[in-house]
Amino acid sequence: MDKEKKVKEELTGKVKQQLAEQAKKQQEAFLKQKDERSPVAKISEIFNGWKNVVFPNEEIERVAKVRAAICAQCEYNVKSRCQKCGCPLIAKTRSMQSDCPLKKW
């Protein structure tokens, strides 16, 4: 009985380890994905964001505040620039055409 329990625990441990390794590989593959948007689309998104910086809108500011709070916790936020897409976060968070490349918002 003890031997059977031990074998079951070993198998469970191996399955858990394999699942953790698989999840880690999937996460790494996701993080390596390139930003597929065209340069024109990126410029349009950021232009839209800067427009909303210059001409603030109450609803957009509310959305931007939520997004900025998420970006503030993100490891890709370096000096208020997203290292995943290269965009300045002041404009990116205010562009309603933009989304987080990691789907955090």
Ligand code: SF4
């Ligand atoms: S846009 Fe996404 S990836 Fe970029 S800093 Fe914000 S949360 Fe991080």
